[in-house]
Amino acid sequence: MKALASALLAGLIFGVGLCVSGMTNPENIAAFLDVFGEWSPNLAGVMLGAIAVHAAWLRWGARKRVAAADQGPSGSGRRIDAALVGGAALFGVGWGLSGYCPGPALVALGSGARGAFVFCLAMAAGMLLREAPRWTTRRSGKASVIVP
Amino acid sequence: MLFAIIGGALIGLSASLYWSLNGRVAGISGILSGALLDHGHERWMKISFLLGLLAAGVAFAIFTDRVPAPTLPLLPLSAAGLLVGFGTRMSGGCTSGHGVCGLSRLSVRSLVAVLTFMFTAALTVFVVRHVLKLWVQA
Numbered sequence: 001m002k003a004l005a006s007a008l009l010a011g012l013i014f015g016v017g018l019c020v021s022g023m024t025n026p027e028n029i030a031a032f033l034d035v036f037g038e039w040s041p042n043l044a045g046v047m048l049g050a051i052a053v054h055a056a057w058l059r060w061g062a063r064k065r066v067a068a069a070d071q072g073p074s075g076s077g078r079r080i081d082a083a084l085v086g087g088a089a090l091f092g093v094g095w096g097l098s099g100y101c102p103g104p105a106l107v108a109l110g111s112g113a114r115g116a117f118v119f120c121l122a123m124a125a126g127m128l129l130r131e132a133p134r135w136t137t138r139r140s141g142k143a144s145v146i147v148p
Numbered sequence: 149m150l151f152a153i154i155g156g157a158l159i160g161l162s163a164s165l166y167w168s169l170n171g172r173v174a175g176i177s178g179i180l181s182g183a184l185l186d187h188g189h190e191r192w193m194k195i196s197f198l199l200g201l202l203a204a205g206v207a208f209a210i211f212t213d214r215v216p217a218p219t220l221p222l223l224p225l226s227a228a229g230l231l232v233g234f235g236t237r238m239s240g241g242c243t244s245g246h247g248v249c250g251l252s253r254l255s256v257r258s259l260v261a262v263l264t265f266m267f268t269a270a271l272t273v274f275v276v277r278h279v280l281k282l283w284v285q286a
Contacts, residue, residue, distance in 0.1 A: 002169075003169070003170055003189070003193055004192055004193060004196040005196075006165060006166070006169035006170055007166065007169075007170050007193045007194070007196035007197040007200070008196040008197065008199055008200040009165065009200060010162045010163075010165045010166035010169070010170065010174060010197055010200065011162070011196065011197035011198060011199060011200025011201040011202075011203075011204075012200035012201070012203055012204050013158055013159075013161055013162040013165065013200075014158070014159055014162035014163075014174065014176075014197075014200070014201055014204070014244075015200060015201040015202070015203065015204025015205055015208075016155075016158055016204045016208075017155045017156065017157070017158030017159035017160075017161075017162060018155065018159065018204070019155070019204060019205070019208035019212070019214045019215060020151055020154055020155035020158060020214075021151060021152050021154070021155020021156055021158075021159070022151060022152060022155065022214060023152075023155065024205070024208070024214055024215045024216075025214065025215075025216055026216075026218065026219070026220075027216075030273055030277075033266075033269050033270045033272075033273040034270075034273045034274070034277055035270055035274070036274060036278055037277060037278075041149070042149060042152040043152070045149050045152035045153045045156060046152045046153070046155055046156035046159070047156060047247060047248065047251075048153065048156060049152065049153040049154065049155065049156025049157040049159070049160060050156040050157065050159040050160035050163065050247075050248040050252075051156075051160065051248060051251050051252050052156075052157070052160065053156075053157045053159075053160025053161055053163075053164065054160040054163045054164050054167075054248060054249065054252040055251075055252040055253075057160070057161075057163075057164035057167070057168070058164075058167070058252055058253060061164065061168070079257075080256070080257055080260050083238050083239065083240075084239045084240065084257055084260060084261055084264075085239070085260065085261070085264050086238060086239070087234075087235045087236065087237070087238025087239025087240070087261075088235065088239040088246070088260075088261040088262075088264035088265040088268075089235070089264050089265065089267075089268045090231050090234060090235030090238065090239075090268075091231065091232055091235030091236045091238075091239060091242060091265050091268075092235070092264065092265030092266065092267065092268030092269035092271075092272065093228075093231050093235075093268050093269070093272045094227075094228040094229065094230070094231030094232035094235060095228075095232060095243075095265060095269045095272075096268065096269035096270065096271070096272030096273045096276070097220075097224060097227070097228040097231070097272050097276065098218070098220055098224070098225055098228035098229070098232070099220075100218070100228065100229075100232065101176075101232065101236075101242050101243040101244075102176040102177045102180055102232065102233075102236060102242045102243075102244070103176040103201070103242070103243065103244055105229070105232070106176065106180065106198065106201050106202060106205065107201060107202070107204060107205035107208070107215060108205065108215060108216075108217070108218065109202060109205055110202060110204070110205025110206040110207070110208060110209035110210075110215050111205070111209045111215045111216065111217045112209065112217075113217030113218060114217075114222075115217055115218030115219075115220065115222060115225050116217065116218055118222050118225055118226050118229070119218060119225050119226065119228065119229040120229065121226075121229070122225075122226040122227070122228075122229025122230045122233065123180075123229040123230070123232050123233035124180065124184060124233060125229075125230060125233060126229065126230040126231065126232065126233025126234035126235070126237070127177070127180065127181045127184065127233040127234070127236070127237045128181075128184065128185075128233075129230075129233070129234055130233070130234045130237040130238050131181055131185055131237055134185045135185070
């Protein structure tokens with residue numbers, strides 16, 4: 001129960017951060033990515049603010065070591081391979097096209113707009129497509145850690 | 149720029165809490181796919197995170213103009229959604245997982261991923277806005 005409450009709080013703060021930063025507006029994403037237009041450095045400011053706080057936390061504040069099972073996207077044991085670079089390249093095309101990465105896209109559902117639901121459904125479909133091997137783990141009940 | 153940095157700091161705080169209290173990396177693409185495909189407690193934890201995220205979206209959409217509706221036509225919007233979903237799971241992270249959490253941990257893999265998606269995103273915006281001249285508001 002405590003874990004669910006802290007996850008809810010973390011999600012809430014994350015969403016508030018995204019909204020405060022203005023990154024939920026695709027125009028602001030495009031303004032950063034459009035190097036040949038009227039360039040805006042705001043996205044870099046968001047990244048720097050986030051990394052400064054989180055890096056400092058990891059360096060000086062974190063007491064609990066992360067569960068070994070979840071080294072997350074940046075697991076140090078994994079290699080730089082075609083999946084990493086190819087996947088990131090595909091993600092970048094979708095991000096540049098729409099101005100939405102997963103966080104802002106989910107927050108945009110709050111607008112109640114049809115486009116936000118269409119984007120999130122397509123995003124979930126893309127994830128399920130890629131993670132098709134995990135569908136079967138549902139029946140076996142085994143831990144489902146897939147290394148891309 | 150001040151709002152960008154403050155918002156970013158809140159995102160960093162969220163990632164720190166999720167790391168220390170839940171022992172997980174706050175990567176949104178991983179949390180969403182986990183909410184869809186994980187089991188039991190792990191799944192409920194990720195659903196809880198998403199509920200918090202959505203609550204913030206609803207509140208800001210009601211009380212501010214910071215959560216605008218997407219303006220892109222539905223066809224390119226859904227194509228982009230597919231690419232974002234498929235690509236983030238293929239590379240194992242998105243702007244938050246690789247960008248915020250990975251770079252904070254000085255992960256070389258995450259740096260490679262971030263440079264790659266920043267490059268293809270900027271290239272896509274260049275082609276859409278300056279070559280094809282599509283969907284650009286005057």
